[in-house]
Amino acid sequence: MKLDINRAWTDALNLIQTNSGVVAIVAGVFFFLPYFALVLLMPDMAQSMAFEPNSDDPSVVMDQIMALYADVWWAMVLMIVAQVVGTIALLALLRAHDRPTVGEAIKIGAIGFLTYIVVMLLVYIGMGIAGGLIMGIAIASDITALAVILGIVLLVALIYIAVKLSLVAPVIGTDKVYNPFAAIARSWRLTKGNSLRLFAFFVLLVIALLVVSLVLGLIVALVFGLAGPEVAAIGAGLFNAILNAVYVVIMLGVLAAVHRQLAGPDTEAVTETFE
Known part of the structure; x- marks a missing residue:
């Protein structure tokens, strides 16, 4: 089945609008x-990241980065947990039929959390090993042209795999597939024949969101900047938090719509049609 990008975008907006109440709750809590x-809790984090690189001693920069992560690792872990659980829960709420309650969706998100993490670990470890071997061969050959070619091939392969696995989260949240290998296989099957369309769709969407965020960011910075540095910092944080939630909702709405289109009607929906 060929993906209809216009239909996917329209369906995404409809899904979000139809479920706007519960979507707002989950997005607010988890994103x-x-x-x-x-x-708010880590006002020094941005300043810690704003160091000036020392070109003469790059290890200083790396030490600063590692020191920063050593201080905030627990917050990053909590953020990842919230993002993953919220992602699966929100996709469960965006189902076309048999929508769960918010509590049930959060439960689905909690159950699917481990599945999603295992999938990501498998992908990152696999790509890391494959990428390391390819780049090792390129470096060992000491041929610049070969290194460039293999680097391009590796980049294309990584993008291809990312697109093929883009529906893992909807498979977990919507289809309730909790076996990580089964989730990977189903996402791979659903995206078959539509990889280029999906890639183009995602790229256009990201570019559009970036442009909008840049324009709005400049306006917000100008408005809050007039009230002083403290207000500007809080205003920027508030704006970025809202923007983060909105963008996540849009991206997940798109994924839900794409999954719905490529997976076809639910069995339950077909049954209801003939009853």
């Missing part, structure tokens, strides 16, 4: 609040 809390 807005954790991000905003991180900004």
Whole structure:
């Protein structure tokens, strides 16, 4: 089945609008609040990242980065947990039929959390090993052209795999597939024949969101900047937290719509049609 990008976008907006109430609750709890809390509880984090690189001693930069992560690792872990659980829960709420309650969706998110993490670990470890071997061969050959070619091939392969596995989260949240290998296989099957379309769709969507965020960011910075540095910092954090929640909702709405289109109607939906 060929993906209809226009239909996917329209369906995404309809799914979000139809479920706007519960979507707002989940997005607020799992995407807005954790991000905003991180900004308020760690005001020095941005300043810590704003060091000037020392070209003469790059190890100093790396030490600063590692020291920063050593201080905030627990917050990053909590953020990841909230993001993953919220992602699966939100996708469960965006189902076309048999929508769960918010509590049931959060339960699905909690159950699917481990599945999603295992999938990501398998992918990152696999790509890391494959990428290390390929780049090792390129470096060992000492041929610049070969290194460039293999680097390009590796990049294309990584993008291809990312697109093929883009529906893992909807498979977990919507289809309730909790076996990580089964989730990977189903996402791979659903995206078959639509990899280029999906890639183009995702790229256009990201570019559009980036442009909008840049324009709005400049306006917000100008408005809050007039009230002083402290207000500007809080205003920027609030704006970024809202933007984060909105963008996540849009991206997950798109994934839910794409999954719905490529997976076809639910069995339950077909049954209801003929009853």
